[in-house]
Amino acid sequence: MDLSAINPILLIAALMSAATPILLAATGELVVEKAGILNLGVEGMMIIGAICGFAVAVESGSPVTGFVAAAAGGAVLSLLFALLTQLTLANQVASGLALTLFGLGLSALLGQGYVGVKPPSMPDISFGFLSDLPVIGPIIFGHDPVLYFGLMLVAAVWAVLRFTRAGLVLRAVGENHDAAHALGYKVIRVRTLAIMFGGACAGMGGAYISLIRVPQWTEGMTAGVGWIALALVVFASWKPWRVLLGAYLFGGITQLQLNLQGAGVAIPVEYLAMSPYLITIVVLVILSADKSAAPGSLGRPFHASG
Amino acid sequence: MIRLEKRPQPSRAFAWATPLLAVLATFFFGGLLFAVLGKDPIQSILTIFWQPLFGEFSFFYRPQLLIKGAPLVLIAIGLSLGFRAGIWNIGAEGQYIMGALFGAGVGLAFYPAESALIFPAMVLAGAFGGWIWAMIPAVLKVRFGTNEILVSLMLVYVAEQFLASMSLGLMKNPEGFGFPGSRNLQQYPSAHNAELITGSGMHWGVVFAMIAVIFAYVLLTRHRLGFAVRVTGEAPRAAKFSGVNPGRLILFCLGTSGMLAGLAGLFEVSGPSGQVTIDFNTGYGFTAIIVAFLGRLHPIGIVLAGLLMALTYIGGDIAQSQLGLPAAAIQVFQGMLLFFLLAFDLFTNYRLRTGRTEAA
Amino acid sequence: MKFTTLLASAAVALGLGAAAYADGHEKTKVGFVYVGPIGDGGWTYEHDKGRLAVEEALGDKVDTVYVENVAEGPDSERVMTQMALDGADLIFTTSFGYMDPTINVAAKFPNVKFEHATGYKRADNVSTYSARFYEGRAIQGHIAGKMTKSNIIGYIGSYPIPEVIRGINSAFIHARKANPDVQFKIVWAYTWFDPAKEADAAKVLIEQGADVVLQHTDSTAPQAAAQEAGNVVTFGQASDMGQYAPFPRVSSIIDDWAPYYIARTQAVIDGTWESTDTWDGIGAGMVGIGEISDAVPADVKAEALALKASLADGSYHAFTGPLNKQDGSAFLADGEVADDGTLAGMNFYVEGIEGDIPQ
Secondary structure, eight states: OOGGGOOHHHHHHHHHHHHHHHHHHHHHHHHHHHTTOOOTTHHHHHHHHHHHHHHHHHHHSOHHHHHHHHHHHHHHHHHHHHIIIIISOOOHHHHHHHHHHHHHHHHHHHGGGGTTOOOOOOOOOOOGGGGGSTTHHHHHSSSOHHHHHHHHHHHHHHHHHHHSHHHHHHHHHHHOHHHHHHTTOOHHHHHHHHHHHHHHHHHHHHHIIIIIISOSOOTTTTTTHHHHHHHHHHHTTTOHHHHHHHHHHHHHHHHHHHHHHHTTOSSOHHHHHHHHHHHHHHHHHHHTTSOOOOOTTTTOOOOTTO | OEEEEEOSSOOHHHHHHHHHHHHHHHHHHHHHHHHHTTSOHHHHHIIIIIHHHHSTTHHHHHHHHHHHHHHHHHHHHHHHHHHHTTOOOOOHHHHHHHHHHHHHHHHHHHTTOOOTTHHHHHHHHHHHHHHHHHHHHHHHHHHHOOOHHHHHHHHHHHHHHHHHHHHHTTTSOTTSTTOSSOOOGGGOGGGOOOOSSTTSOOOHHHHHHHHHHHHHHHHHHHOHHHHHHHHHHHOHHHHHHTTOOHHHHHHHHHHHHHHHHHHHHHHHHHTTSOSOOTTOOOSHHHHHHHHHHHTTTOHHHHHHHHHHHHHHHHHHHHHHHHHOOOHHHHHHHHHHHHHHHHHHTHHHHEEEEESOOOOO | OHHHHHHHHHHHHHHHHHHHHHHHOSSEEEEEEOSSOGGGSSHHHHHHHHHHHHHHHHGGGEEEEEEOSOOTTHHHHHHHHHHHHTTOSEEEEOSGGGHHHHHHHHHHOTTSEEEEETOOOOBTTEEEEEEOHHHHHHHHHHHHHHHOSSSEEEEEESSOOHHHHHHHHHHHHHHHHHOTTOEEEEEEOOSSOOHHHHHHHHHHHHHTTOSEEEESSOSSHHHHHHHHHSSOEEEEEESOOGGGTTTTEEEEEEEOOHHHHHHHHHHHHHTOOOOOEEEEOTTTTSEEEEOOOTTSOHHHHHHHHHHHHHHHTTSSOSSBSSEEBTTSOEEEOTTOBOOHHHHHTOOSOBTTOOSOOOO
């Protein structure tokens, strides 16, 4: 066993990258749930984003265009969910699960020609001498643009929800859609936009996996990350900064367990592999003293004359 | 202007007609998809829906419907109780795994002794395994108010790691030349959940699924507890006034769904599957969530939904091999079917009215 | 009552079906059961390339069918039965977990031939086949030992099963021969398939000082991580991963099932098929060694090619004594080679590897 082999600075830098797909998807889902909608289709939207982003990046040679396409792909798929739950008032849980099934299948069909292709790479942002600073260089100034975008997104979502009228309307719709409707807010429109935002974020999260973290296209490559993102929204009690905390915590434990394995720590591997999930539960139990509850109308269908 | 008007009562006629409409719509759009992929749409759809039921080899596929559908129904019945009461167990997959491990563990511990008591003991252990795994989120929720969605989901991943560890370690077949996976319980008569009538697909899991359906039906329509479940889901405040103890209800709903998922796992591992392996679980616990909602959380609906899902899996595999349709196309087709079933459900509770929109 | 009649009709139909198809049609029908999607870019992808090669080579004499994403257990049993009912003459079942289902179905269809990959149970109409990937690992180990500067070689494993452990041992033995100071760092992903986790594992190994990363997982994630790090050597796994050549990918192990699939299908067509146990390596072409790139020094490349030649012609075995087990007990005496049984079920590290195999 050689714990000195673990470099905490690199560990932190790595966990930030590992957490970004979950962070993007969970932030999007947070907005959706704040609007009172429970979309369990995150995994499906992520994988669609992963293939749309990958295909477009390969065809255009530009990862940035890829990310835009990923966001668009995720949003379009989420529109299907919006159609089902907002227009035809279908059950949200079942619609979300169906969306995941559909997305996994569709992504595999779309991706048939892209197995074994190498995408264009997205370089890290260069901060000049700052990137070479000890400690904070690799942690703060050594990443790709999308990672910073993810952090800004969390900040933006927090600010919008808290300080703007749009955020107020969104929260009102999520807390009590009947009251919001009575006040003259367009409940369905607000929710549809929120759902599409969530889809776009999930799509970008998926593309982060296929374009930056791995990078390649393989069927089903998101491998369950969407479910973790969903769980993190609950973990975060619907607070943006806690989503960030949760994503880094989860990413960090995953990284740490691999690091401990590499260093030869005498803990059985299977227990290390379980640890991110167990620790998430433990932290949640500790946090559950905080009684801030879910949005009041979460998961309930809304019909104007109902 | 077309608008929706809520029916005072759900329409019985539409409750039966909408699934048919949905299936027809799926035929149409699924057929388009298959045509785009260069396959004969009519033949594709016949292969998926007709062949397993009435085709040349339906004698083989019909029993397979029971084998594939039983675990889905068994799990979905349990989940539906909780879902009705607003208690979200989405970790049935983990409970399914733990039921299988506990049950198989008991069976393997007795190997090679033969006794008529071994299988019943395994059934109890399997039910216990699923129950105890569901009790973790239940107790945490009752005691600390911890969200059961997250805990039950996280425990799925924990159970999967545990399963891998068992397949590679403690339960590994000592005569398996070092390969992962347990002894095959199909070759251990006392522990084997064999078909009750050979070739029928009827094994104890199917029997238990039927019992669970009847149990749920009676509970929901006749029993005080079923009343508590329904009231809590529909009007939580009213439930409190009518004396429902929310803590006990959480323990009951999560416990029952865990137990049934555990039983499903046990019957699978001791019967059709036979072995504890790293990849033993195949997603029944998640698919059952869809089945529960597709069946509108009603016991009879769940049976139909479970069989329908099983049919698309079986027919889908046939279409893959006979027509060369990729598995992904089948998945998209299944997704479409679910979308249409969910969307058309609208007409059960609402009707379309033409006329001017009232200012709401 | 109803079920008994069904049963009777089933027995009749099964018997008749098999008999009728044995000589009833002209084209030989070959079925393939895949555990993953063809788009996995790894294990299943390579098996499907083998299937396409059969179509290519035997043209209109054969008809191939496949079902992908088939779960082990009852689903696989159903798919195999379905293929047999549909008149398949030969069925390849391409995952270890299909072992018992294959045996079960084969017992019901004595006239259909079955080929099960990586298993050990056979019957009159069930053959087994597997590849000696550890021969390729020996070559990788040698190159790795010669090219590492930090003397730390990272290894990403999926699950601790004999196949993976055998590869680790083989790579380690030959890395040590090339460079006595070599250490192995082993990280288990504990999943068959999660590219993001593989990427993490590769990055962790590189951060911990490994400048060569070997992988027993199929994604290109480690290649990309190595490319980013700049000075880390990798090897392609399952497929050539040539898109990362000449560096970081300096060579590769390629699963090449095509020669075997063509030969076995031909045997069924000719009526010469017999139940066998095939474990082929580099010599028979089942294990392909991807081109060793120019990033490898010329002398090392020459040594690696010589090693490949000696493994191919059988003059050298990758597990040749003297070798000890990790605990110091004797494994192979001087000049002794490991027998296939020991190799097949290998569940111990050889001497010099640190850490425990997860159990």
